[in-house]
Amino acid sequence: MKTTRTQTVHAPRGPDAGAAAGPSGGSGPPSAGRRPVARPFRRALSHQVRAYGFLIGGLICFALFSWYPAIRAVIIAFQKYTPGADPEWVGTANFTHVFQDPEFGTAWRNTLTFTLIALLIGFAVPFVMALVLNELRHAKSFFRVVVYLPVMIPPVVSALLWKWFYDPGAGLANEGLRLLHLPTSNWTNGADTALLSLVIVATWANMGGTVLIYLAALQGIPGELYEAAELDGASLWQRVRHVTVPQTRFIILMLMLLQIIATMQVFTEPFVITGGGPESSTVTILYLIYKYAFLYNDFGGACALSVMLLIVLSLFSALYLRLTRTDD
Numbered sequence: 001m002k003t004t005r006t007q008t009v010h011a012p013r014g015p016d017a018g019a020a021a022g023p024s025g026g027s028g029p030p031s032a033g034r035r036p037v038a039r040p041f042r043r044a045l046s047h048q049v050r051a052y053g054f055l056i057g058g059l060i061c062f063a064l065f066s067w068y069p070a071i072r073a074v075i076i077a078f079q080k081y082t083p084g085a086d087p088e089w090v091g092t093a094n095f096t097h098v099f100q101d102p103e104f105g106t107a108w109r110n111t112l113t114f115t116l117i118a119l120l121i122g123f124a125v126p127f128v129m130a131l132v133l134n135e136l137r138h139a140k141s142f143f144r145v146v147v148y149l150p151v152m153i154p155p156v157v158s159a160l161l162w163k164w165f166y167d168p169g170a171g172l173a174n175e176g177l178r179l180l181h182l183p184t185s186n187w188t189n190g191a192d193t194a195l196l197s198l199v200i201v202a203t204w205a206n207m208g209g210t211v212l213i214y215l216a217a218l219q220g221i222p223g224e225l226y227e228a229a230e231l232d233g234a235s236l237w238q239r240v241r242h243v244t245v246p247q248t249r250f251i252i253l254m255l256m257l258l259q260i261i262a263t264m265q266v267f268t269e270p271f272v273i274t275g276g277g278p279e280s281s282t283v284t285i286l287y288l289i290y291k292y293a294f295l296y297n298d299f300g301g302a303c304a305l306s307v308m309l310l311i312v313l314s315l316f317s318a319l320y321l322r323l324t325r326t327d328d
Helices: 017-021 038-076 093-099 102-135 140-152 155-165 172-179 194-219 223-231 236-247 249-263 268-274 285-295 299-324
Strands: none
Touching: 038 299, 093 299, 102 140, 102 194, 102 249, 102 285, 140 194, 155 172, 155 194, 155 268, 194 249, 194 268, 223 236, 236 249, 249 299, 268 285, 285 299
């Protein structure tokens, strides 16, 4: 008897087998669109909640210690405010009272003079020091630390050191002048030299960071520009004028605006070294605000002065933000 052999044909088991079976086939793997998305969504949500938690903490700190005092100061500027008593709205009376104060004009004049002298000294000295440090071949790191060291000293400690240095009797400044057989100076005790003496203190205490920023900008200038200038026979001054300054003009402008904003808020040096004297020659706006608040107990006048200073500084800050804005 002849038997018939049947042969079973199996479907291919390759990666496309499930696709060949069609959507209704039960043997193929589940489609990628059917994968659950709840777990990745929950993971992403947890990361966002954590990030917003840190952001909210920072916003709360700013609101309590920066924004709320600023808003409160603007409100008090239009009130007669005495601690322990109910505030009374007086409109612009605080501003009128401040304008009529003889020290108001003196304080603004001293502040603007301080800012101008600080720009002339505090702009040139750090730039020159950065040029010198950039040309050094040895001990660069050591001199960078030396230049930055005054920034790490607390401002009050620095002011006290300079107060002893400027002492007209046994101060180190006059002792050095006597050693060189030069005439001594009253320094902070003279009405004509006190403000300049404070500018020197502020420049010494704050120029370290400026020097390092200038130094970073100088090291970013391509060396080929200097080589081309030397081949053209340019002198050192010509290389600085036609290569260094144009290549760093943006940094120079930014630091100049930041220096204006900082020097118009000078307070530590007049408060610790001179106390606003002699003859009110070192009374600045911030020091006058201090006098109104804590010596005269006139918080309305102090806040009125603060609002005026805020408006002036906001103009420079807006200019700084406009120049540093990058268009997308």
